[in-house]
Amino acid sequence: MMDTGMSIDTGFNSERMQEMEALYSDALLKDVVPFWLRFSLDHKHGGYLTCLDREGDVYGTDKAMWLQCREAWMFSRLYNALEKRPEWLEAAHLGVEFISRHGFDADGRMFFLLTQEGEPLRKRRYLFTECFGIIAFAEYARASGREEYLHRAKELYRLVVDLYRKPDALEPKVFPETRLMKSLAAPMMLLATTQELRAFDTDPLYGIIAGETSREIIRDFLKPDEKAMLETVGPNGERLDIPEGRCVNPGHAVETAWFLMREGMFQGDEMMVETACRGLSWSLELGWDDDHGGLLAFVDIEGKPPERLEWDMKLWWPHTEALYASLLAYHSTHERRFLAWFESIHSYAFARFPDEEYGEWFGYLHRDGTTANELKGSTWKGMFHIPRAMLNIMLLLREIMDREDDDTIKEG
Amino acid sequence: MMDTGMSIDTGFNSERMQEMEALYSDALLKDVVPFWLRFSLDHKHGGYLTCLDREGDVYGTDKAMWLQCREAWMFSRLYNALEKRPEWLEAAHLGVEFISRHGFDADGRMFFLLTQEGEPLRKRRYLFTECFGIIAFAEYARASGREEYLHRAKELYRLVVDLYRKPDALEPKVFPETRLMKSLAAPMMLLATTQELRAFDTDPLYGIIAGETSREIIRDFLKPDEKAMLETVGPNGERLDIPEGRCVNPGHAVETAWFLMREGMFQGDEMMVETACRGLSWSLELGWDDDHGGLLAFVDIEGKPPERLEWDMKLWWPHTEALYASLLAYHSTHERRFLAWFESIHSYAFARFPDEEYGEWFGYLHRDGTTANELKGSTWKGMFHIPRAMLNIMLLLREIMDREDDDTIKEG
Numbered sequence: 107m108m109d110t111g112m113s114i115d116t117g118f119n120s121e122r123m124q125e126m127e128a129l130y131s132d133a134l135l136k137d138v139v140p141f142w143l144r145f146s147l148d149h150k151h152g153g154y155l156t157c158l159d160r161e162g163d164v165y166g167t168d169k170a171m172w173l174q175c176r177e178a179w180m181f182s183r184l185y186n187a188l189e190k191r192p193e194w195l196e197a198a199h200l201g202v203e204f205i206s207r208h209g210f211d212a213d214g215r216m217f218f219l220l221t222q223e224g225e226p227l228r229k230r231r232y233l234f235t236e237c238f239g240i241i242a243f244a245e246y247a248r249a250s251g252r253e254e255y256l257h258r259a260k261e262l263y264r265l266v267v268d269l270y271r272k273p274d275a276l277e278p279k280v281f282p283e284t285r286l287m288k289s290l291a292a293p294m295m296l297l298a299t300t301q302e303l304r305a306f307d308t309d310p311l312y313g314i315i316a317g318e319t320s321r322e323i324i325r326d327f328l329k330p331d332e333k334a335m336l337e338t339v340g341p342n343g344e345r346l347d348i349p350e351g352r353c354v355n356p357g358h359a360v361e362t363a364w365f366l367m368r369e370g371m372f373q374g375d376e377m378m379v380e381t382a383c384r385g386l387s388w389s390l391e392l393g394w395d396d397d398h399g400g401l402l403a404f405v406d407i408e409g410k411p412p413e414r415l416e417w418d419m420k421l422w423w424p425h426t427e428a429l430y431a432s433l434l435a436y437h438s439t440h441e442r443r444f445l446a447w448f449e450s451i452h453s454y455a456f457a458r459f460p461d462e463e464y465g466e467w468f469g470y471l472h473r474d475g476t477t478a479n480e481l482k483g484s485t486w487k488g489m490f491h492i493p494r495a496m497l498n499i500m501l502l503l504r505e506i507m508d509r510e511d512d513d514t515i516k517e518g
Numbered sequence: 519m520m521d522t523g524m525s526i527d528t529g530f531n532s533e534r535m536q537e538m539e540a541l542y543s544d545a546l547l548k549d550v551v552p553f554w555l556r557f558s559l560d561h562k563h564g565g566y567l568t569c570l571d572r573e574g575d576v577y578g579t580d581k582a583m584w585l586q587c588r589e590a591w592m593f594s595r596l597y598n599a600l601e602k603r604p605e606w607l608e609a610a611h612l613g614v615e616f617i618s619r620h621g622f623d624a625d626g627r628m629f630f631l632l633t634q635e636g637e638p639l640r641k642r643r644y645l646f647t648e649c650f651g652i653i654a655f656a657e658y659a660r661a662s663g664r665e666e667y668l669h670r671a672k673e674l675y676r677l678v679v680d681l682y683r684k685p686d687a688l689e690p691k692v693f694p695e696t697r698l699m700k701s702l703a704a705p706m707m708l709l710a711t712t713q714e715l716r717a718f719d720t721d722p723l724y725g726i727i728a729g730e731t732s733r734e735i736i737r738d739f740l741k742p743d744e745k746a747m748l749e750t751v752g753p754n755g756e757r758l759d760i761p762e763g764r765c766v767n768p769g770h771a772v773e774t775a776w777f778l779m780r781e782g783m784f785q786g787d788e789m790m791v792e793t794a795c796r797g798l799s800w801s802l803e804l805g806w807d808d809d810h811g812g813l814l815a816f817v818d819i820e821g822k823p824p825e826r827l828e829w830d831m832k833l834w835w836p837h838t839e840a841l842y843a844s845l846l847a848y849h850s851t852h853e854r855r856f857l858a859w860f861e862s863i864h865s866y867a868f869a870r871f872p873d874e875e876y877g878e879w880f881g882y883l884h885r886d887g888t889t890a891n892e893l894k895g896s897t898w899k900g901m902f903h904i905p906r907a908m909l910n911i912m913l914l915l916r917e918i919m920d921r922e923d924d925d926t927i928k929e930g
Contacts, residue, residue: 225696
């Protein structure tokens with residue numbers, strides 16, 4: 107057994123919190139954001155170039171719409187949450203303009219992949235691109251003050267909700283006459299999208315959808331008997347005895363856990379927060395690799411062979427999601443085990459993912475922690491999970507420290 | 519740099535050939551075939567269970583039609599080429615019956631995935647399932663003497679050829695208005711299918727299609743400037759400056775090389791054999807991992823980051839294809855470098871893929887040669903590449919040894 111980086115829980119004193127806040131703030135503002143600002147803006151055609159090699163050079167020019175929307179969201183979010191830097195707003199504008207001009211099909215749905223110039227290459231059956239479009243438009247509307255983008259976000263949201271409620275509307279991958287399945291990603295994405303939009307707008311629909319999706323996740327995907335948040339279940343949460351039905355995607359599961367925690371806090375529903383923290387614990391325990399440290403990409407809950415080739419790789423995004431989720435769980439429950447998880451994942455991730463030489467993070471490690479691919483961006487890895495987690499962690503640490511200062515003042 | 523198993527070329531004397539023939543024959547008949555006979559036959563519902571874990575236990579019951587057809591072909595082929603063992607014919611029958619009864623949609627095309635009982639789960643846009651259906655029916659017709667299966671094979675072949683010649687007939691993944699692409703897999707599969715069917719039947723169409731597809735591969739996919747057999751090109755063989763357009767799949771390339779060698783030999787076209795051997799050399803040189811040995815799964819010809827997560831994994835089937843291709847190239851050209859390749863790949867593969875404890879081969883190794891997944895079968899790995907290569911190698915070695923015996927007799 108190797109040193110997996112599991113740290114002994116030494117508590118989280120204010121010195122450690124300050125140190126962490128500085129570390130995440132520096133990583134975000136001196137490393138990650140500058141990398142994308144410098145290399146990804148496509149000033150010629152608009153939007154972002156995300157297929158970047160280790161040094162930031164472009165190796166592919168196609169524009170994946172998930173990443174166009176996510177990067178536009180991220181720059182807008184930095185502007186709204188952290189500081190009114192004009193270059194962040196301009197960078198957000200570059201993406202939102204490109205998305206508006208080229209991202210939509212005649213039926214109101216969005217394309218999945220465009221050329222550098224904006225010609226459509228692919229459209230897919232899933233609604234995820236639209237979800238990322240909604241959050242990009244809404245966050246940019248706040249940053250720019252351009253109300254019309256909030257309207258576009260709301261329009262698109264209604265389209266997504268309509269299609270979500272009519273499962274027959276989009277052709278499923280597997281014939282529904284033979285097998286009905288549903289995946290965690292769908293309610294998870296709709297919940298997160300609703301939470302984002304709700305921050306800028308009031309509409310009774312948000313409460314209804316956030317309620318429906320969070321209840322659906324808890325009722326159908328969280329399995330106390332198996333101590334697992336499953337990736338795929340039957341239409342009423344039935345366990346499916348197929349490889350997909352035994353599969354846990356620890357990254358998705360911990361991401362869902364923090365969306366649920368956030369929902370519980372918003373609704374003042376302590377039970378939901380507790381349930382979410384339980385789901386987080388299960389997912390970290392299932393996903394953690396006792397031999398080499400880090401979170402596995404896929405796990406079969408019965409220990410049978412996972413069919414995904416990359417099942418034992420260590421990807422960047424499950425780690426960023428686990429970092430924020432465990433810190434939020436610690437903040438919500440004051441349970442030290444979540445702090446221990448935060449520290450373990452932090453040491454694992456910061457020892458392996460950041461590229462000390464050219465900046466930003468590697469995305470793909472072998473099981474043993476060695477780098478499997480040096481790319482910084484692709485049609486899947488872009489400016490999203492890493493800066494979002496860093497920003498969320500910074501803001502949460504500041505909140506905790508502020509409250510402790512207040513407590514000290516009150517006690518003093 | 520590690521010991522990559524690259525052997526010094528010591529020639530291929532008759533002792534070494536006998537030793538190799540015995541080794542492949544034992545591996546085929548005492549290890550690989552018994553494993554599938556023992557664990558994969560579904561006597562209850564017909565067809566084969568291919569999702570088998572390390573010990574042969576079933577971890578998933580869905581039936582991927584590629585593998586149903588390939589296993590039915592393989593048992594028939596063993597029966598026709600090696601020995602009239604009744605259990606091989608029965609095993610072939612089990613698959614062919616299942617395929618006939620459940621594998622076809624109303625439009626004459628085949629499904630991609632069925633349940634254990636034979637209910638359809640997925641149908642895909644590609645014609646590969648149909649190609650495997652053709653070779654299964656044709657080989658089984660010969661084994662069983664049931665002529666009607668040859669007729670079914672020919673019917674299905676005409677459907678595939680029709681659709682192949684009408685590129686608009688099947689919806690492409692990427693909008694053709696924006697980007698036209700074609701992939702090596704399509705002509706490669708049609709060539710191989712034609713070669714198999716031609717062994718049992720005469721029809722001028724076979725010569726036409728074998729000619730068209732082999733010329734298309736040589737003209738459009740083999741790039742002397744890059745010394746590469748590309749996986750994806752434009753409709754007239756144009757280089758595409760996108761990650762897909764720089765991608766070589768060494769497994770596909772070496773497999774295509776032996777289909778082309780076989781075609782050149784059939785047509786008595788020495789130039790085609792030479793061209794195929796050149797394509798084989800390029801692909802082995804591009805694919806070989808100088809650091810750890812073995813063949814990489816994907817390579818970018820400009821050294822840019824490959825987008826496929828598994829790019830640096832060592833998979834079973836590129837190695838089995840490279841073994842037979844390099845031996846066939848040695849047989850055709852008498853060039854010692856092909857023998858050196860055969861020996862290097864042989865030592866690499868036999869040191870890492872076979873499971874000494876439970877039999878058959880592991881399918882998925884990390885770059886460093888450690889096992890990444892212990893499964894023996896899945897919806898992709900079945901009873902095909904390993905036994906096919908072992909059988910082809912045995913038969914080729916016997917042919918070479920027989921000829922040398924004849925030569926000795928003539929000289930004596």
